Amino acid sequence: MSPMPTESAIAEKRQQILQGAMEIFLHQGYEGTSMDRVATAAGVSKITIYKHFADKEGLFTALIEQIAEQRFNRVLGGIYLEKEPEEVLRHIATQILQLIASDEQYVAFFRLIMGESGRFPELAQLFVRALPQRAWKVLGNYFATHPKLDIANPEATARIFTGTVISYAITQYILHGEQIAPMPSDVLIENLVHLIVNQSSS
Amino acid sequence: MSPMPTESAIAEKRQQILQGAMEIFLHQGYEGTSMDRVATAAGVSKITIYKHFADKEGLFTALIEQIAEQRFNRVLGGIYLEKEPEEVLRHIATQILQLIASDEQYVAFFRLIMGESGRFPELAQLFVRALPQRAWKVLGNYFATHPKLDIANPEATARIFTGTVISYAITQYILHGEQIAPMPSDVLIENLVHLIVNQSSS
DNA sequence: GGTATGAACTATACCGTATAGTATAGCTAT
DNA sequence: ATAGCTATACTATACGGTATAGTTCATACC
Structure with missing residues (x-):
C-alpha cells in the first residue's frame, strides 16, 4: 500500500510553518510579509507552505x-x-x-x-x-x-x-x-x- | 529675474499631494500603498511628489x-x-x-x-x-x-x-x-x- | 533483514508583475 | 528665461506563485 506519513507529522509541519509565519506577520504586517521570508523563518521550503495552505491569505x-x-x-x-x-x-x-x-x-x-x-x-x-x-x-x-x-x-x-x-x-x-x-x-x-x-x- | 511661483501655489500642490496620499494610505496601509497610485490619485506626476517630500516615509x-x-x-x-x-x-x-x-x-x-x-x-x-x-x-x-x-x-x-x-x-x-x-x-x-x-x- | 514504493519534502530557477526611486526630455505660465 | 511641472522610460529589486528535479523516510511486501 501507499506509505503514509503519520498524521502528527503533517500537523507538526503545519505548526512549524505557522510558527515561522507568526514571527514575520506579527512584526511586518500582511503586506510587509513575503512568503520567502516566512519559508526561511519556518525552516521550510516555500513550496511546502503552498502544500499546506492555499495562498498567502489562507496562511494568514x-x-x-x-x-x-x-x-x-x-x-x-x-x-x-x-x-x-x-x-x-x-x-x-x-x-x-x-x-x-x-x-x-x-x-x-x-x-x-x-x-x-x-x-x-x-x-x-x-x-x-x-x-x-x-x-x-x-x-x-x-x-x-x-x-x-x-x-x-x-x-x-x-x-x-x-x-x-x-x-x-x-x-x-x-x-x-x-x-x-x-x-x-x-x-x-x-x-x-x-x-x-x-x-x-x- | 527668475519667475517665482507664489508660496501659496507651492502649498497648494503640497496639499493636493497629501489629499491623494490620504485616499491611498488610509485604505491600503503603508506597505500596500505605491507611489504611482498616490501620484495618480493626486493628479500629479510621481516626480513632483519627490520634489515635495524626501521619500515614501516622509510623505507618510x-x-x-x-x-x-x-x-x-x-x-x-x-x-x-x-x-x-x-x-x-x-x-x-x-x-x-x-x-x-x-x-x-x-x-x-x-x-x-x-x-x-x-x-x-x-x-x-x-x-x-x-x-x-x-x-x-x-x-x-x-x-x-x-x-x-x-x-x-x-x-x-x-x-x-x-x-x-x-x-x-x-x-x-x-x-x-x-x-x-x-x-x-x-x-x-x-x-x-x-x-x-x-x-x-x- | 532487505528492498521497492510513494508521499512529503528541499533547493533552485523561473514567470509575470509591481515596487521605490531616478533620468530625460519637453511643456506651461509668469 | 526659467522654475515647476508632465509624461515616459528606465534600473534594480522584490513580490506571489509555479515548475523541475532530486532527496528523505516510513511503510508494505518478499
Missing part, C-alpha cells in the same frame, strides 16, 4: 485563528471569582495589563488585527468573539449574580470595566504612550474598581 | 501629522462645558461616537495608526499627544474644578471616561463588532455617565 487567516484561540485561554482562563468583588476585579485588571505589558507578541497581535481589520473584517470579528466578547460575558454574569453587588446594567458595566483596561493598554503599550503620558496602572485600577464596587443606585 | 509622516492636527479640532473643538455635568458628559460621549460612526476616514485613520505603531512609534506618540492626551487634559480639568462633582482622582476618571468610549468605538466600528455583539451606544453612555456623576466618595 489560519495564523490569526490559531492565535485568537490560544491567547484567550491565557487571559481569562485562570481567573477565580471566589473572593470579594473588589479583589476579584483588581486581580482581573492587573492580570490583563501585566500580560499585555510583558508580552511583545501580544502587542504585535493587537496591532496586526487592528491594522488589517479593514481588509479582513471576518478576522476582526473572530477576534471580537474570541476575546472581548468572552470577557464581557464572564464579567457581565459576575456582575449580575454576585450578591454583594447592586449593578443596574451588568453588560454595560462589563464594557466599562474592560474598555477602560484595554484602552489603557492601547495608549500606553501599543501607541507607546508610557513616556509621554504616564499613569501608574494601579492608580487607574483602584479608581475603576472603586467606581464599580461602590456604585450608588440612585 | 507628513500625512499623519496633518490628519492628527486636523481631526482633533473636530472632536473636542466645539465642546461646551457650561451645562450640568450629566448633560456635558453625555454630549461629549455621544459626539465622539457619532463622529467615528459616521466618518469612514476616521476609522481608517485609527486602523492605520494602530497597525503602523510598531514601525512608526514617533507617529503613534504624535497621535497620543494630539488626541487622547488633549482629551484627558480637558476632561481632567473639568472633573477637578466643577463644583458639583466630587471626584477623587480627576485624571484617572478622565481615562475611564474616554477609555470606555474609545474601546466601544474600537470593538463596534473598527473591529466590525456591531452585528455580532450589539449594544446601543446610549445605554453604555447612560451607565457610564451615571457611574461618574453619582460617584460615592467613600
